[in-house]
Amino acid sequence: MKKVKCGIIGSGNIGTDLMIKVMRKSKHLEMGAMIGIDPESDGLARAARMHVPTTHEGIEGLLRMPAYQDIRVVFDATSAKAHLHNNALLQRDGKKVIDLTPAAIGPFTIPVINGDANIDEPNVNMVTCGGQATIPMIYAVKRAVGRLVYGEIVASLASKSAGPGTRANIDEFTETTSKAIEILGGAERGKAIIILNPAEPPPMMRDTVFTLSQGGDRAAIEASIHEMAAAVQKYVPGYRLKQSVQFEVIGDDAPLRIPGIGFVSGLKTTVLLEVEGAAHYLPAYAGNLDIMTSAALVTADHWAARILAKEIA
Known part of the structure; x- marks a missing residue:
């Protein structure tokens, strides 16, 4: 079954947990890249062992990766300040962005409250x-x-x-x-x-x-x-x-x-x-980690399902 490739910026606790969830639980997403800034981070090491393309050169490294052109949705699990820079570059290239930082550039999204209401927005924010x-x-x-x-x-x-x-x-x-x-x-x-x-x-x-x-x-x-x-x-x-x-x-x-x-x-x-x-x-x-990554995965999975359905139709 065809899936949508995703990237995760941030190889810390949240990004690594999210990567594992994508690989184990997602119906419509598959990992395209894991991006960090610490070459010794456990998240990047785990991604490499799972044969996920990696870079320790941040967003700039992602832009240079051959896999970047096939990635359609990017999760940002860095910081509010870093997200401002990351989002600007990703929006320029037409990527869908799921923001797991408190930057709140895009509309707030909590699956059980407003679910798919903002799902087609270029950037959606998962609050905290x-x-x-x-x-x-x-x-x-x-x-x-x-x-x-x-x-x-x-x-x-x-x-x-x-x-x-x-x-x-x-x-x-x-x-x-x-x-x-x-x-x-x-x-x-x-x-x-x-x-x-x-x-x-x-x-x-x-x-x-x-x-x-x-x-x-x-x-x-x-x-x-x-x-x-x-x-x-x-x-x-x-x-x-x-x-x-x-x-x-x-x-x-x-x-x-x-x-x-x-x-x-x-x-x-x-x-x-x-x-x-x-x-x-x-x-x-x-549980703070789990509820954040689970909500982000549900949101992105629903978006990917809609995109794939449109392409099939």
Whole structure:
């Protein structure tokens, strides 16, 4: 069966895990090149052992590779700053770009929320690992209530699962995730916090989601949350609610002060999540890695399926 060739820029944790997923799980993609900047990186060594063309000369090295002309979609798993440069060169050559950095040049994309809505855009952004894990829960509350005033997420990751790219993007992580809480999640105001936990043994990815809403009832909110969790589990089997959904009434006598909005009463909903990774590259505690690469793969696979269907027709 014909497949679409892809390239991955970034031979670190995310890029290497994504490469393995493409080779093991993708229905419509095949590896065309793995691109890094460290000739001694484990990702490039693994790619070479798997007979994937490699270069340690970054985007410029990719442009010189014979395989480049056959590559139609490129995943960028570098950093927000590097993506600005990479994207400009790839767009010049008409490549489809799946952005796994917080650069947010293209539209935010979370498979269970807006799926294929932006799939034909030249660049689509996968938000952040914390965003992929938590914003579906915020959206689940939004669709069950009259007004979603506020959404806040706290993403706790094992320090060992955060490579140099993640660490270089902490500020962009909070800014991009906060913005996506509003744009995709539907909250009038969003806030994101990331915690790198150095505990040993490394803990599983844990996420806490808080929302403040008005209208709707608890049963409808809880049903919507469970339905959304099941939808995410279709591509991230280790995604699960850690505890029952918690509710607290915020009365008019003690309203919460929401920056930019003012004092608001309503229903506070708390969702506690755990994300266990598939351990394709890093151990299972790195659910942050797994949900990001899984979401990117689903998005690119759907795009490739559409392209191949059009060519056959």
